[in-house]
Each structure stands twice: as C-alpha cells, then as structure tokens.
Amino acid sequence: xxxxxxxxxxxxxxxxxxxxxxxxxxxxxxxxxxxxxxxxxxxxxxxxxxxxxxxxxxxxxxxxxxxxxxxxxxxxxxxxxxxxxxxxxxxxxxxxxxxxxxxxxxxxxxxxxxxxxxxxxxxxxxxxxxxxxxxxxxxxxxxxxxxxxxxxxxxxxxxxxxxxxxxxxxxxxxxxxxxxxxxxxxxxxxxxxxxxxxxxxxxxxxxxxxxxxxxxxxxxxxxxxxxxxxxxxx
Amino acid sequence: xxxxxxxxxxxxxxxxxxxxxxxxxxxxxxxxxxxxxxxxxxxxxxxxxxxxxxxxxxxxxxxxxxxxxxxxxxxxxxxxxxxxxxxxxxxxxxxxxxxxxxxxxxxxxxxxxxxxxxxxxxxxxxxxxxxxxxxxxxxxxxxxxxxxxxxxxxxxxxxxxx
Ligand SMILES: [Zn+2]
Numbered sequence: 001x002x003x004x005x006x007x008x009x010x011x012x013x014x015x016x017x018x019x020x021x022x023x024x025x026x027x028x029x030x031x032x033x034x035x036x037x038x039x040x041x042x043x044x045x046x047x048x049x050x051x052x053x054x055x056x057x058x059x060x061x062x063x064x065x066x067x068x069x070x071x072x073x074x075x076x077x078x079x080x081x082x083x084x085x086x087x088x089x090x091x092x093x094x095x096x097x098x099x100x101x102x103x104x105x106x107x108x109x110x111x112x113x114x115x116x117x118x119x120x121x122x123x124x125x126x127x128x129x130x131x132x133x134x135x136x137x138x139x140x141x142x143x144x145x146x147x148x149x150x151x152x153x154x155x156x157x158x159x160x161x162x163x164x165x166x167x168x169x170x171x172x173x174x175x176x177x178x179x180x181x182x183x184x185x186x187x188x189x190x191x192x193x194x195x196x197x198x199x200x201x202x203x204x205x206x207x208x209x210x211x212x213x214x215x216x217x218x219x220x221x222x223x224x225x226x227x228x229x230x231x232x233x234x
Numbered sequence: 235x236x237x238x239x240x241x242x243x244x245x246x247x248x249x250x251x252x253x254x255x256x257x258x259x260x261x262x263x264x265x266x267x268x269x270x271x272x273x274x275x276x277x278x279x280x281x282x283x284x285x286x287x288x289x290x291x292x293x294x295x296x297x298x299x300x301x302x303x304x305x306x307x308x309x310x311x312x313x314x315x316x317x318x319x320x321x322x323x324x325x326x327x328x329x330x331x332x333x334x335x336x337x338x339x340x341x342x343x344x345x346x347x348x349x350x351x352x353x354x355x356x357x358x359x360x361x362x363x364x365x366x367x368x369x370x371x372x373x374x375x376x377x378x379x380x381x382x383x384x385x386x387x388x389x390x391x392x393x394x395x396x
Binding site: 004005006007008009010011012013014015016017018020021024026052055056058059060062063064066067113120121122123124125229230232 | 250276290342347359
C-alpha cells in the first residue's frame, strides 16, 4: 500500500459519503438511526461530521450565487449528460476523449473481463485477453472503420473485418458487431474511428497512422474520433 | 428523474456544499474549487441530466465531482509537462495535517487512468467501503476490489520508478 495514501486517508469509520447522505436525509430511517447511534458513541466520526457541517457553513458564507451560463470561451471538458449516461461499471464517461464542439460523431468502448462487462473510460486499464467492443454515435449515416495504434507502434484495423470502411446508419451508441480479444502487447493504445462521407480503402490509412507515430493522420473526407486505453501486465 | 433550471438551482443551494468541499479536497485550491462548483452546476443547467439512479443525488454528485476534478488534475499534469515544473508555485493547500500527503496524492491521481484514480479517491479520501463504491459506480463489489488492486499496483510501480 502506498504510504502517501495512508497519510491522506479519511479519518473516521463512517465514510464522507455515508455522512453526507445522512446529513442530506437520503438514508432510510433504519440506516439513519444506525448512524445516529454510531455518532453518539464515536468521537472521531462526530469530528468528521462537524467537518462536513463547517464546510456547509463555508459554502453558505462564501459561494457565489449560481451563474446561469458557462463562462464564454471556456472549453467545457466534460459533459454532465455523459456522466449520467455512463453505463455499467465505472463512473463517468467522457465520450471517446474527443467530441469536439458540434462534432456529430463519437466512439465508446466496452471491456469484457471474465464474465464482467464494463464501460471503458478514456485511459481505461485493460488486460491482455480482455475482449473489447466498440459503440459509435453519429448524427448522419457514415462509412465507418476503427483502427488502432498499439503500445509497440503497430497500426491495425479493429473494424470491419474487410479492406474498406462499412456504411452505417445514424445512431446513438450503436454497438459494432465484432468484439476483439486483446493480445499481449502492453502499453497505451490509441483507437481512431474514421467517419467518412463515402467508402474508403483502409490500408493506406493504416499505413499513415503507423507512420505518424501517434499523431493523427489527415484523412480527406473523413472526420476522426479517438479513444485510448492502457494495457497493463496481468 | 430530470431537473429543470429551477431544480438545478435548488440543488445548488441544498447540495452545493458537497461539491465544493470535495472539489477543494481533490484540487487543493479554493479558487479552483469554486470554479469547479460553478462549472459543474453550469453544465447541469446546460444539459439537464436524466439521472440514472434517482435513488441518490449524493452518489450522483460524488460521481460528477470526481470526474470533473480528475480531469482537472490530468490537465494540470499536462500543463506541468508543458511548463517548467520547477518554476510552478505550489498550490496553497487548504488543510494542514493531511495537506502534504494530499498534494502528493493529487499528482499520483493525475497519472492514473481515471477509473483507477476514482476508486482511490472514493476508498481512501472519502473513506468509502467497497459496497458504497459499488453503489456509486454501479458495478459489483468484486469489480471494485479488482480496480483497487490495479490502482495499488500502478501506484507501487509509480513509486518504484519515482
Ligand atoms: Zn466512528
């Protein structure tokens, strides 16, 4: 265990989460009674609860009223809607890492480890042997392919199982048919989705991706969406 | 359940302190925490969320705040790489005894994949049980255990390479 984490550790037996839920009346009567009884007998948890109360006082004293709109010119690097939609395991989801403003396309990834399937976050840690499967969103019909550049700098095509992009309909979070079992090449893998206006041959794109050493190649007539994950040693 | 603008403002008044406190803790800076508070709620106004699990607003705010702050820490890290890290002034820490360890933990969190960083935050900084984390994340306790194990392994290798 990391010594720093030990020093930074929360200092009470009831978690901040449980105490917040208690204070904001989210617990069942039974749970709340349990917390109340515990607080009566535990100075450490009472101190933690007092800390939360004083943070609430700070908020009332110091926090500005809610601004009605995001500051102009500020890139909003996350989407609450995406957080709320994040499926299965693992909280938030910043779709595909790149959903540039107004960009009508994105990709997401699911990982199957043993029997468990989870939604991958950008940078997700995966293991050799895990199975990944992609979902895409596009407001327009497009011709789609998904390529990747692995930790060893080798580019390959995840989808489709053929030499060129495949036409797909407009969709929100539509899963692609093929799952891929991950090989043993470790390190950060960059996934690049091509959303093209018309069908494109993939081999030149694959070569360009490999030659660009992690930079994104320009592919005329196509917009790109990216995602990355990290393959760790088991 | 979804929130209209009035609902979001109400939520700000009743639950904003939870977001502010945790953002302060995670970011280690009052200024950044107040910005985070505004940004998170402004974004809520912009895209009112359809809450997946209306059971717990607290859980949902924990999730959102954690996600937002981990993003900030990662961006900071990118910024540090671009600047000369020795020239950057230390962030004023808002808490005394755990302050130093927390500052170091923030740097570590910025280097972990987000899902691993999040379980570390929940388990160590918020003191949450595996069960509570599984509620917030919507995954099994076993998966939580697995993620924590991966996180500790990554942190150990960070320590070794530091
Ligand atoms: Zn206690």
